[in-house]
Amino acid sequence: MKLSVVIPAYNEQESIPETLRSLYQTLAKYGIPHEICVTNDNSKDQTAQVLEQLTHEIPTLVYYTNPGPNGFGYAVRYGLERFTGDCVAVFMADMSDDPEDLVKFYYKMLEGDYDCVFGSRWSKGGKVIDYPQLKKIINRTANFIVRLMMGIRYNDTTNAFKLYKRETMEGLKPFLSPHFNLTVELPLKAMVRGYNYAVVPNSWTNRKYGESKLKIKEMGSRYFFILLYCLIEKYLSRGDYRKKTTKPVAPVSR
Template structure:
């Protein structure tokens, strides 16, 4: 099963080398067939030049520049339309996500045949390092609201770092979110449309370089829009978008 890793990158010249080298070394050590797909989101710094150099060291690295429209959601969507693997993970360019956790995701998907593997930083075994206090407070409130409104038994929906089968990605299209609300759209659509998932603990480490691209003040209404959209689909679409059932159905963890 070939693994693709989609990484959006905007002005990540200081972080991208460590991220990609660590990711490649980890996957190569495990002998996991993979590709690393980086979407350079029209960066204004030297991210593109760094990617050009890294491509000489990392044979599985593929990168393209998204000329526009730009934004986190658009950059991820660019990669999700072009990856070549049987499954795909979304990871951050700042090494906040641990490649060792991705290995666990991959093996868990192979073991369970689930349609998706979700990480949780807040369950037993999960951890966060240097997580800003205000951001943590908002995160926990947002995830509580999501659980109450959608009914999903999962406490880290806003965590972008997840793994999906190709069939799952195809089944939750078309994508609507141009910004960070895509991190909520992907798992909620998968849940609402009946795709199976398992949850395992993962870790998160605050970036060492640069600044976060997530602007909390700008995202509240956008997250709420996607949440309402998924609620409407769940309760009023009469199953029109549900996953087509097969004879062999993977176990569902909800």
């Protein structure tokens, strides 16, 4: 099963080389067929030039430049419309996600034939390194609200790092979120629409270079909008968007 890794990148010239080299070396070590798809989100620094140089070093790397509109969600969606694999992971450019965790996600999907594999940094076996205290409080509060409103047990909905089968991703369209709220839209839609999933502990490490693109003050209402949308779909859509299952055809007696 070919794995695609979609990575949005905006002004990540310092982080992206280490991220891509580590990712490629890890996937190659395990012999996982893959492609690494980076969306340069119209960066103002040297990200595009760095990516061009890296294509000569990393044979599985392809990159696109999103001319606009720009934003985290748009950049991820740009990659999600262009990947060629049988499954796709959203992975961050700032070295916060661990490639070894992606390998665990991949083998978990194969092992159980799951539609999705989600990580959890907050369950047993998960860990965070240098996580800002204010961000942690906001994160835990937001995830508690999501769990309460949606009636789910999963405790790390807001993390972008997740793995989906191609047919699952197709079943989540059309995408609504132009910003970081896409991280909530994808897993909640998957749950509401009846796709099965496994949860695997994973780690998170704060970025070494640059600054986070997430502006918490700007995102609150956008996250809440997506949460309400998924809640409405769950209770009022009467299953119109749920995963289509193929029933076995009974033999015809003659």
